[in-house]
Amino acid sequence: MKKTWTKVVVVALSCMMAFVMASCGGGGGSSDAEGGALHIGVIGPFTGGAALYGTAVKNGAELAVNEINANNPDGLQLVMDAQDDEHDAEKSVNAYNKLVDDGMQVLIGPTTSTPATAVAAEADANRTFLLTPSGSSPDVTAGHDNVFQLCFSDPNQGIASAEYMAANFADAKVGVIYKNDDNYSTGIYNKFNAEWEAQGKKVVAAETFTDGVTDFSAQLNSLKNAGADLVFLPIYYDAASNILTQADKMGYAPKFFGCDGMDGILSMEGFDTSLAEGLMLLTPFTPYSEDAKSKAFTEAYQEAYGELPIQFAADSYDCVYAIYDAFQKTGLDASASMADICEALIAQFTGDFVASGITADEMKWNANGEVEKTPKVCEIQDGKYVEK
Numbered sequence: 001m002k003k004t005w006t007k008v009v010v011v012a013l014s015c016m017m018a019f020v021m022a023s024c025g026g027g028g029g030s031s032d033a034e035g036g037a038l039h040i041g042v043i044g045p046f047t048g049g050a051a052l053y054g055t056a057v058k059n060g061a062e063l064a065v066n067e068i069n070a071n072n073p074d075g076l077q078l079v080m081d082a083q084d085d086e087h088d089a090e091k092s093v094n095a096y097n098k099l100v101d102d103g104m105q106v107l108i109g110p111t112t113s114t115p116a117t118a119v120a121a122e123a124d125a126n127r128t129f130l131l132t133p134s135g136s137s138p139d140v141t142a143g144h145d146n147v148f149q150l151c152f153s154d155p156n157q158g159i160a161s162a163e164y165m166a167a168n169f170a171d172a173k174v175g176v177i178y179k180n181d182d183n184y185s186t187g188i189y190n191k192f193n194a195e196w197e198a199q200g201k202k203v204v205a206a207e208t209f210t211d212g213v214t215d216f217s218a219q220l221n222s223l224k225n226a227g228a229d230l231v232f233l234p235i236y237y238d239a240a241s242n243i244l245t246q247a248d249k250m251g252y253a254p255k256f257f258g259c260d261g262m263d264g265i266l267s268m269e270g271f272d273t274s275l276a277e278g279l280m281l282l283t284p285f286t287p288y289s290e291d292a293k294s295k296a297f298t299e300a301y302q303e304a305y306g307e308l309p310i311q312f313a314a315d316s317y318d319c320v321y322a323i324y325d326a327f328q329k330t331g332l333d334a335s336a337s338m339a340d341i342c343e344a345l346i347a348q349f350t351g352d353f354v355a356s357g358i359t360a361d362e363m364k365w366n367a368n369g370e371v372e373k374t375p376k377v378c379e380i381q382d383g384k385y386v387e388k
Contacts, residue, residue, distance in 0.1 A: 036334030037077040038327060038341075040065070040320065041099035043119065044111030045087035049238055052264045053312050054111045057133055058082045059305050060313030061108055064320035067300070076334060078324065085110055089118035096122055104128070105338045106327075106345070108319045111312065113137035113154075113184045120147045127339040129346065131323060133315035136260070137183040141369035146342050148349055148369040150319050150359070154184055157259045157282055158191030160375050161232065164282075165257065166199040172255070173204045175228025177219050177243060179235050180208035188234035188259055204228050209239070216243045217250070224252045233258045237265035244275040257281070263311040266383060279380045284359035285314035286378055286385035297358050311359070318357035326353050 042061050044054030065078045081099055085092035092115030099107065107123060107130045110116040116135025123130045124144045132140060134151045141147045152160070165172065174196065179185035193203060205226035207219035220243065223231060231254045233240050240262055247253070255278060262281040266273050287298040287308040297317060301309040323345070330344035355363040360373035378385040 037079045038324075038334045039079045039081070039103050039105045040323065041096075041104035041107045041109070042080060042082040042316070043085050043092055043095045043099070043107065043109035043115070044082070046082070046084040048086045050087040050112055050236070052237075052267060052310070053134065054084070054087070056264075056310050056313040057109065057111045057316040059301065060133075060309065060316035061320050063297075063301060063304055063313075064317045064324075066304075068320070068324055076324070076328065078320070085115050087112050087115065089115045092116075092119050093122055096128075100126060100128070100338070105334075105336075105341050106323055107131070108133060108316060108323070110135055113140055114182075116140045117183070120144050123147065127342045129323075129338075129342040131319050133319045134260070134312050137187050139183055144369070146346055148365055148371070150315050150322065150363070150371055151260065152282070152284070152373075152375055153370050154187030155191040156370070157375070158188040158193075158234065159195045160282060161188070161234075161257065161259060162192045162195035162199060164377055165230065165232075166196070166201065169230050169255070172230035173227050174201070174230045174232060175205040175207070175223035175226060175254070176203055176232045177207045177209065177216065177223070177235070178233075179210065179239065181210045182235075184236075184261060185234050189232075192232060192234065213239075214242055216246050219243075220247050220250060220252055223254070224250070228254055230255045230257060233262065236261040237263065237268060241265055241268050241271045241275075244279070245272070248275050255280070260284070260311055266380065267307070267310065273383055276380045277382075280388070281378055281380075281385075282375045283311045283378055283385070284373065284376060285309075285311045286376070286387060288384045289387065293358055314358040318355070318359050318363075321357055322355040322363070325355065329353065 042058055044057045045051050046054045065080045069077050083095035085095045092110045096119045107128050109132055110119050111134050113135045116132045117139045120140050124146055130147045132149055136151045136154045138153055178189040205223045205228055207222050233256055258281040260283055263283050265276055326345055326348040329348055332344055349365045350367055363371050363373045365371055377388045379388055
């Protein structure tokens with residue numbers, strides 16, 4: 001993610017097999033080279049309901065690590081250790097502590113907001129630099145000068161969604177279904193609703209649900225009876241798949257609009273993806289993009305893992321390159337302590353450092369740890385994401 005990063009953006013096809021072979025080592029690790037080895041930890045849910053996200057994060061980071069090590073064998077190398085948190089805050093803290101004990105120097109993750117918020121406090125106390133690819137809640141970075149997000153923050157997603165709808169669906173009757181025990185979902189909804197009202201509009205019905213709910217008939221009937229023809233779903237893809245399935249069965253066919261948590265719905269096992277036709281979502285990446293960098297990343301990812309990457313893979317891939325490039329500007333070597341690396345990277349990320357990657361040509365960070373980049377709006381057409 002940086003203007004000086006173009007030499008490693010487009011992956012040479014001749015190197016792909018080397019990357020794949022390196023990835024078979026289990027953790028994306030590498031022996032120390034002449035430039036030393038920087039130890040990067042990754043935390044995410046590799047099992048459980050959110051495993052699609054965590055696995056994508058692990059794979060994206062591993063791909064970047066292997067590319068860097070293969071392209072720069074005599075320079076700074078990267079060693080990666082990935083730990084499963086099962087989308088659980090306590091287990092995420094335990095995973096963090098294990099990584100610290102094992103010599104981690106920089107952390108990518110956690111993947112989801114609630115675990116990321118819990119780990120952020122520990123990382124602050126220990127002075128670990130933390131760059132989360134997808135923990136989008138403002139609570140993740142709040143009060144922590146060492147914590148940064150590569151994903152859009154929840155407020156920004158809510159505001160951007162409302163602005164897009166106002167510009168493109170000015171006459172729509174908007175209903176919302178959100179998860180009221182989830183920081184991600186409530187954070188996006190609150191900002192969306194505030195911006196929607198600032199546009200002089202009202203949500204015709206807002207329905208909630210909590211963890212474990214699979215029957216959305218009451219929420220859908222409420223929105224249908226209110227005449228909602230555009231339904232905003234600031235939720236994850238697993239609940240959204242149930243909503244789309246149940247809406248179809250009851251003959252309710254509004255336009256559905258989601259955020260980055262919707263990414264992955266086309267890969268969900270057992271879901272009839274035809275029900276997602278016309279679904280719109282905010283995302284910084286699509287594997288169907290004609291952009292040269294995105295195409296090269298998608299091809300390399302497919303070669304390594306046998307499937308199309310989702311946005312979370314692209315986010316973590318960009319995280320690795322951002323840390324790698326910023327670290328080399330610090331003047332430190334890989335023998336530096338975790339705390340010294342943390343302070344040096346904070347100075348880079350809050351200074352004039354500009355990253356360039358798959359999810360944006362230019363990324364900068366503000367003092368609150370939020371990334372500044374432009375979102376994309378995509379619509380699912382014929383089973384593919386099409387940029388609007």
